[in-house]
Amino acid sequence: MAAILVVDDERSMREFLEILLQKEGHEVATAADLPTARARAGQGDLDLVITDLRLGRESGLDVLQAVKSASPATEVLVVTAFATTDTAVQAMKLGAYDYLQKPFKVDELKLVIGKALEHRALLAENRVLRHRVGQRGGDPEILGTSAAITEVRELVEKVAPTRTTVLVTGESGTGKEVVARAIHAQGLRASEPFVAINCGAIPEGLIESELFGHQKGSFTGATEQKQGLFEVAGSGTLFLDEVGELPPAVQVKLLRALQERKARRVGGAADYAFGARIVAATNRELEAEVRAGRFREDLFYRLNVIQLRMPPLRERREDVPIFVAHFLARFAAEVGRPRARLAPEAERLLLAYAYPGNVRELANVMERIVTLADGEVIEAALLPPAVRGAQPLPQAATAAAALPEVGIDLQAHLDAIERRILEQALERTGGVKTEAARLLSLTFRSLRYRLAKFGIG
Numbered sequence: 001m002a003a004i005l006v007v008d009d010e011r012s013m014r015e016f017l018e019i020l021l022q023k024e025g026h027e028v029a030t031a032a033d034l035p036t037a038r039a040r041a042g043q044g045d046l047d048l049v050i051t052d053l054r055l056g057r058e059s060g061l062d063v064l065q066a067v068k069s070a071s072p073a074t075e076v077l078v079v080t081a082f083a084t085t086d087t088a089v090q091a092m093k094l095g096a097y098d099y100l101q102k103p104f105k106v107d108e109l110k111l112v113i114g115k116a117l118e119h120r121a122l123l124a125e126n127r128v129l130r131h132r133v134g135q136r137g138g139d140p141e142i143l144g145t146s147a148a149i150t151e152v153r154e155l156v157e158k159v160a161p162t163r164t165t166v167l168v169t170g171e172s173g174t175g176k177e178v179v180a181r182a183i184h185a186q187g188l189r190a191s192e193p194f195v196a197i198n199c200g201a202i203p204e205g206l207i208e209s210e211l212f213g214h215q216k217g218s219f220t221g222a223t224e225q226k227q228g229l230f231e232v233a234g235s236g237t238l239f240l241d242e243v244g245e246l247p248p249a250v251q252v253k254l255l256r257a258l259q260e261r262k263a264r265r266v267g268g269a270a271d272y273a274f275g276a277r278i279v280a281a282t283n284r285e286l287e288a289e290v291r292a293g294r295f296r297e298d299l300f301y302r303l304n305v306i307q308l309r310m311p312p313l314r315e316r317r318e319d320v321p322i323f324v325a326h327f328l329a330r331f332a333a334e335v336g337r338p339r340a341r342l343a344p345e346a347e348r349l350l351l352a353y354a355y356p357g358n359v360r361e362l363a364n365v366m367e368r369i370v371t372l373a374d375g376e377v378i379e380a381a382l383l384p385p386a387v388r389g390a391q392p393l394p395q396a397a398t399a400a401a402a403l404p405e406v407g408i409d410l411q412a413h414l415d416a417i418e419r420r421i422l423e424q425a426l427e428r429t430g431g432v433k434t435e436a437a438r439l440l441s442l443t444f445r446s447l448r449y450r451l452a453k454f455g456i457g
């Protein structure tokens, strides 16, 4: 059972999710606006927050930030209308676990919630550590044949056998952790631990003791002596993900550790030497963070000995078919349907889509469609609206949205537009309602309701 907060300004949506999640055995609280959500998140102990991106005049991004600053380990899912995918991707950069586009299927929602809770359990269990290669993300092989990724692979081969500090930069989901693991796995100490920490996911007050360890009694709650990750990593690799999120005081301590190859536990009397190689990653522009005074320049230079830039997927489109095939095979095997294959239209759309959320988004899409498919052939209808290229009609909508001098009967106007669009969808699909629903990104049930409302069909 998990503690879940649902934030939506629409009452019907709140109630729908509340009932659904309670049936699944979760404890559910709801909030209709930002202040209520913030107050509930401030009490801590939430496992998951599901928030709509649009909350009247308020934004789900503010809910996300409030939740993450009150309790960084709480997972956040954002629900969006498909017109706002860019904002959804921004939400993922701000720490959301995933996003769901409306209209979503109940199975899809359950799948994403299950994954988010699993992720949280894994983090909690492991003190946000992921020791060793292979626990998450599978093998550390860097897939792709594009020039950009070939260059990355060559640089990895060059730096892996050295002990040089490496800074991996790139947008969210481009494979920065994959590269960190590859550097470790191809290094001379691959049998030593690979220890990863997400610097952005740990409360400020605890990060110093996570990294450097603490002595018993050094602060309230320090009931046992604890090793820091610099010690746990031995002479393996310590991967500092989201290094740009480190608070200033910890930046100072990290700088000193890197300069002297020594660290000290919180409350400790003496330094210990450490042998781990440091790989850091950031999806922020660290140079800009330095200019803004949020990241220490001296630490930046210490980390930035070798910089490896992970190209976004849109700069290496030729890798898309490789990832599609790779994740299809992987998830098909996982769900026990090894012969699953894509219908030609589904494949065409998957290869054409831009993937603003990079490889992670591609992997998520593949996992969803493979899991949700009924038979062996995966039809295009299962793809999220954004991948199907469903577009809101910005120009047409703006033209229809001109307000005449004399005013307008808004409801009648909207009804007329809706009716015309429904009719066209039916015309185009020869009256096949499931097809028409797909064209309009509606569920079948919602289409039927709308048709009945206008007495069509």
Ligand SMILES: Nc1ncnc2c1ncn2[C@@H]1O[C@H](COP(=O)(O)OP(=O)(O)OP(=O)(O)O)[C@@H](O)[C@H]1O
Residues within 6 Å of the ligand: 137, 138, 141, 142, 143, 144, 170, 171, 172, 173, 174, 175, 176, 177, 178, 179, 241, 282, 283, 359, 360, 363
């Ligand atoms: N070149 C690649 N080869 C194989 N898998 C990849 C590659 N790049 C990314 N992936 C997969 O994409 C997903 C996201 O990768 P990863 O977690 O390394 O991204 P990231 O850049 O560290 O993201 P974030 O900044 O959000 O932490 C993972 O499932 C990973 O296995």
